[in-house]
Amino acid sequence: MAQHISSIDNERVKTINSLMDEMYSHLPNIYESLVDKDIPQSQKHINSLIDLLKMVKESMDDEL
8 A cells, every 4th residue: 555645744855865965975075085185175075064964963953
């Protein structure tokens, strides 16, 4: 039997997927910049990833 997903849940999943895609996009950049010993670029991508993770954590804290 097919399970119906509400439009709110559907939008929530889209938001989560978008956020995860954005986070995943930083990982190859971090890897490449570390391999290239480009510390400023590594720090830029690491800080962006940290900011995204903080945002997720804060949104979860708000739900509690």
